[in-house]
Amino acid sequence: MGATGRARLSRPILGRLRLASQGLAGSGFRSAAAAVRWMTAMQAQDLGAALWAVGQRVPGSRTGDVRGAINRGEVVRSWPMRGTLHLLAPEDLKWMLAITADRLIRGLAGRHRELGISAADVGAAGATALQLVSGGAAASRAELFQAFERAGQPTAGQRGIHLLGILCQRGWLVQGPLAGNQQLVVAFDDWITESRALDRAEGIAEWLLRYLRSHGPATERDFAWWSGIPLTEVRAALAAVKDQLVEVTFEGTSYWLSPETAALLDGGVPAARSVLALPGFDEFLLGYTDRSLVLPPEHANRIVPGGNGVFRRTIVAGGQVVGTWEVSRTGGTVAVVPEPFDGVNGLRPAAQRSFELQAAKYRRFLGT
Incomplete structure (x- = not known):
């Protein structure tokens, strides 16, 4: 399917189409959970910035609304890709980690060797963490690290945060409710009781489709970088979902977007003066x-x-x-x-x- 009006494409037009895709031009979303689910994942290493990123997409919202969504588990914050914290819908985290975690952890193998983290250490830290937080309990990062230390797992020199990251990427732990500007650590299966199950090819195809609908116009390389999924697998996924998308070409590069966003090229692209x-x-x-x-x-x-x-x-x-x-x-x-x-x-x-x-x-x- 092709979009009409391609001659009108320009950098500002493409930027405004992205604003529309991301809920930044128009009516936005009804809730923090709806905004995050639509966006698929939102960068969130800076908590305050992440709260405002959601707030910009939910008209009339307040910081307490977004914090409340996190505290109720309607939105979770974890490391699903690129080793970077993101906000995402709770039901998506497990299948996304199944796609990305092994590659993420392999990519950090050298650093883990420097820190003296072995598979046995991860197992011991995991057992310690679950003993601390299972049954619906929660612990601050300081409390978790103190438990690691008591179990003979040093936490200095970033060793503690790497252990925490591995346990989150393996689906043992997840960050739960907020305590001020810190998040408490909880057991994954206690906090996220319903998770979707997708096989790898199905998951990558859905992830790509949702990304292009929420971030388009974007390229296959944009998604490969954003998700950390190899480009060969991204191209196979694109072949499976491109009939649900629109392709436009600008300066020799193919960009993909949803039919709804592409239709704005005919009906008027919003945000010219926003x-x-x-x-x-x-x-x-x-x-x-x-x-x-x-x-x-x-x-x-x-x-x-x-x-x-x-x-x-x-x-x-x-x-x-x-x-x-x-x-x-x-x-x-x-x-x-x-x-x-x-x-x-x-x-x-x-x-x-x-x-x-x-x-x-x-x-x-x-x-x-």
Whole structure:
């Protein structure tokens, strides 16, 4: 199936289509759980940023709504791919880990040898952890690490966090309810009582389809990088699901998206004048291996200074990243300050007013 109006494709148009796919242009989602389930997985190593990423997609939501979804187990936070924390639907975690965990753990084998982590150590740590949290109990990370130490499993020098990561990737543990800005550790099967079962090929095909529907226009390479699944398997999955997608070509590259999103090319692509204050690590930027469609390469260092892996908050206008924003707190007051790439002219007056509305939305989300 092909989309009409292909001659209209441009970087801003592709960026705006991504906003629409991700629930950032239009009515959004009714709940945190619905937003996360649609997105399939949302980067979440920075908890505050992850909460706001969900909040931006759920109109009228507050931080307590997203935290509540985590506390009730409607959304879980774990390491399903790339060794990075993500938010995802609880019923998806087990089958995703079945696809990715072995490869993730093999990729860290050298580091595990440096830390002195053997298969026997993992088994001993797992038994210790389950003794601590089984039966519906929960433990802080500090309590878990203390239990490891008592069992003869050192936790210094990142050894503890690697043990925790392995046990989560093996489906023994998962992060559960929040205690302030930390998450308590719980037994996987106590916290997630219903899990879907998909074989590898079926799972990769569903994962790819859901990614392209929620992140498209995107490429097969974008998904291979995002998920950590080998490109050969991604291509086989694409062959199985491409009849449910639309292919468009821009500058010689094939992009895939849902028919509903592609139809916007005929009916009018939204968000031409929208301005969004997105968190650092938002899927709009991080969900792709090639970010140049929405972020001019000359400004990439403004988003990730020195390539340090820490993504700053972004201002997105008309589907393109046009600057960053900062937050300062004085007492109970939260100031939201734009830092546009154009340091001479700044944001245009209409964009500045739209950004101020975004700042007010962010403060309401925080409850300040």
